[in-house]
Amino acid sequence: MIFLVGFMGSGKSTVAHQLSKDLGRPYIEMDECIENQEGLSIAEMFSQYGESYFREKETEFLKSIQEDSIVSTGGGVILSEENREILSKSTVVYLKASWHTIVKRLEEDTERPLWKGDVEEKKSRFKERLPIYEQTADHIIVVDEKTPKQIAQEIEVCLKD
Numbered sequence: 001m002i003f004l005v006g007f008m009g010s011g012k013s014t015v016a017h018q019l020s021k022d023l024g025r026p027y028i029e030m031d032e033c034i035e036n037q038e039g040l041s042i043a044e045m046f047s048q049y050g051e052s053y054f055r056e057k058e059t060e061f062l063k064s065i066q067e068d069s070i071v072s073t074g075g076g077v078i079l080s081e082e083n084r085e086i087l088s089k090s091t092v093v094y095l096k097a098s099w100h101t102i103v104k105r106l107e108e109d110t111e112r113p114l115w116k117g118d119v120e121e122k123k124s125r126f127k128e129r130l131p132i133y134e135q136t137a138d139h140i141i142v143v144d145e146k147t148p149k150q151i152a153q154e155i156e157v158c159l160k161d
């Protein structure tokens with residue numbers, strides 16, 4: 001299993017798709033699978049049942065993955081110790097994006113419930129999470145100013161090491 005982790009907008013979903021094509025390996029988009037299982041969008045889960053409900057579903061899903069695949073996680077997957085424990089049994093690749101890159105990419109976003117409102121709040125979430133991504137990762141790929149194809153190629157190189 002290869003887990004892609006990183007902040008919202010770092011490109012986990014985009015790069016998982018690219019990497020899957022390049023390596024000819026299946027990929028799993030966690031957020032989408034949870035949405036399909038629940039029959040609700042993530043935004044609806046947050047507004048109807050709260051963030052903690054989504055986090056429970058995230059952990060349940062993580063535990064249920066069987067197929068050896070490339071997994072695009074949600075940005076908050078590293079928050080729980082239990083999740084980090086599961087990730088630590090596989091290869092974890094952190095897509096490291098600068099704050100500037102994240103803001104540029106998510107400028108138009110209206111889907112992500114934790115990418116809303118006060119910019120300082122969003123920035124402090126970004127800063128709080130940075131060390132956790134770094135501690136959880138086996139490999140760190142800086143993604144700023146790179147195309148998904150370039151990023152996938154860098155990942156392929158470090159997976160061979």
Ligand SMILES: Nc1ncnc2c1ncn2[C@@H]1O[C@H](COP(=O)(O)OP(=O)(O)O)[C@@H](O)[C@H]1O
Pocket residue numbers: 006007008009010011012013014015105106143146147148151
């Ligand atoms: N390497 C990249 N260069 C430019 N834009 C990108 C890149 N990777 C992702 N994006 C764009 O950034 C946004 C967030 O990407 P996404 O893959 O959904 O990130 P994540 O899953 O980490 O939240 C999307 O609009 C996507 O098209």
Ligand SMILES: O=C(O)C1=C[C@@H](OP(=O)(O)O)[C@@H](O)[C@H](O)C1
Pocket residue numbers: 006007008009012013031042073074075076077112113114
């Ligand atoms: O960072 C987070 O806490 C979240 C990130 C989202 O996924 P992306 O990282 O793919 O945007 C999604 O799981 C949910 O909105 C919560």
Ligand SMILES: [Mg+2]
Pocket residue numbers: 012013031072073074
């Ligand atoms: Mg995503």
